[in-house]
Amino acid sequence: MSAAVSPAGEASVAAGIDNPAARVLMQRHRFRWWEALPWIAAIVSYFAFPDYLGFGTDLLVTILFALSLDLALGYAGIITLGHAAFFGAGAYTVGMLASYNIWTEPITSLLLAALAAAAIGVLSGLVLLRTKGLTLLMLTLCTMALLEQAANMAHAYTGGFDGLPSLPIAPVFGVFEFNPLYADTQYLFALGVLLVCFLFVRTLVYSPFGQSLTGIRENVLRMHAIGSPVRRRLIVCYAISAALAGIAGGLWAQTNAYVNLSTLGLDRAATVLIVLILGGYGRLYGAFIGAVVYLALEHFLAQIYPTAWQLGLGLLLVLIALFARNGILGLGETLWRRYRAKRTAP
């Protein structure tokens, strides 16, 4: 056994491998101390800001939605303008099941929302992911618009433009009720869902599957050349991303107790794109930073100065596109590297 001499530790021994590449991957996968910070902050906020739990719930849902987009866009490089299609699919699955009293149990509802969104993801992915660039952008946009109009058309079932109000949602675990006035349950439920989904995504992107996605993003020709099943990988990734977006949408419907066409619109798709890129895509925690910054600015600025908020947002986007393409996290990483370089320099 090489265990005694291996510096990579027990993990690599268990897997029976010891080479530098495997060691790097293992190291990247390891939890760092600061990764606990967002969750500590979320729990502290629960006790510190009881009046803002509704806002906090929105924030958690947005993080989950942005995280789902990060998987497709940040890791696999699928540039989509229509990710709200899956958010809306999840929201309407939960909404229609609840509104017609077919199924109101929250956790299984979310699983059904994930399934519905994933089904749409596979179906659309099978045809859309043949294309790239502007065609792909247009096709994702049109798919979303198509779903939006379909929901509008089937107003007998979906409530059309007005949506479905006052959804009955069963208590979580049969005990904790969703109270529209006090968002305690909503907040903690959303936090739990986000934690589970995040751990899943984190494991996924550091797995060999996740590595191959990054490879496809960076150099698709080379991935073809080494025999990677590129299209199948992309479709699977798109479906998983869709499922997560569906969960986010379902969660949105549950915590707001209604669903309407806004869940499927270009506005929502553009917003989640902005949130992710603002935070920094392809980085897991970009979704967290972006959502916090965007929603905090929106919540406190947009209510008072809606026009100034839009102007500021526009300027921010232009500046990011021109100067800070990796978002806030990327900017932070650059500054940190410079600081480190200065300290280690003689």
Add this chain to the structure above:
Amino acid sequence: MNFAADFAGILLGGLAAGTVLFIVSVGLSVTMGLMGFVNLAHGAFAMFGGYIVVLAMNRAHFGFAVALALGFIATAALSVVLERFLYRRLYRAGELDQVLFTIGLIFIFIASMTIVVGPESQTLQLPPALGGQLNLGFIQYRTYSIFLIVVGFAIALGIWLTFERTRIGGQIRATVDNRRMAESLGINVDRLFTITFAFGSGMAAIGGGLGAEFLGLDPQYPLKYLVYFLIVVSVGGLGSVIGVYYAALILGVLDFVLTLYLPKGGTIFIYVLTILILLARPQGLFGRKEL
């Protein structure tokens, strides 16, 4: 009214709307074909021009033609400034950065218009000569719609002739087909792009002004019609004037018919059709180049 007259009326209304779509989108098609730049903010230029036209007429009491010319010049000038200082930096960037940048521009335009002019919708008062009805023999129809269709046809013909018969048109076609080769043959692609960008934005301004009467004009304009401009360009084919003309007319008529007979969600067929066309021909109906 009998069926034939009904049909003709719908066709004319749709063609008029399609003509406006063509005038707005044609510049986008050419500039996207030249540089591959995903410019979602093209509709913002149409809105800017439309505002210039409406304000010049309502506040400064210029004539319709003078106001349109003013809109063209002001918007073309603004677009040159933006192209020189901002767009230029992102030619080699990825689509994602271009999308983000142009969405940002849209927001800036929307907010600026809201601040400077106000959030309410602007109304355009047509000159009396264009206001009435015109007797076409078999049908009475709005003079303005007929005027739009005729003007649009003349513009399409003019741009097509420029493309096919002039030196600069040849340069544009060569660059769309193969930019590197065109550059190595000594075509100044940068200058070419600035010229077409300015001209395309100016045309968008004219489209914004001409369409203000029935498309409406408010600060949300660039977002409201964004998808339609993109559909016209991608279905018609990048860098193809004829393609954009046909695609715009088809989309105009389809949209007119569907909103008339299926006001709730009828436009779904437009999206289905677009998806099918793009899957079958990713380069668009008349395009020679993959998007």
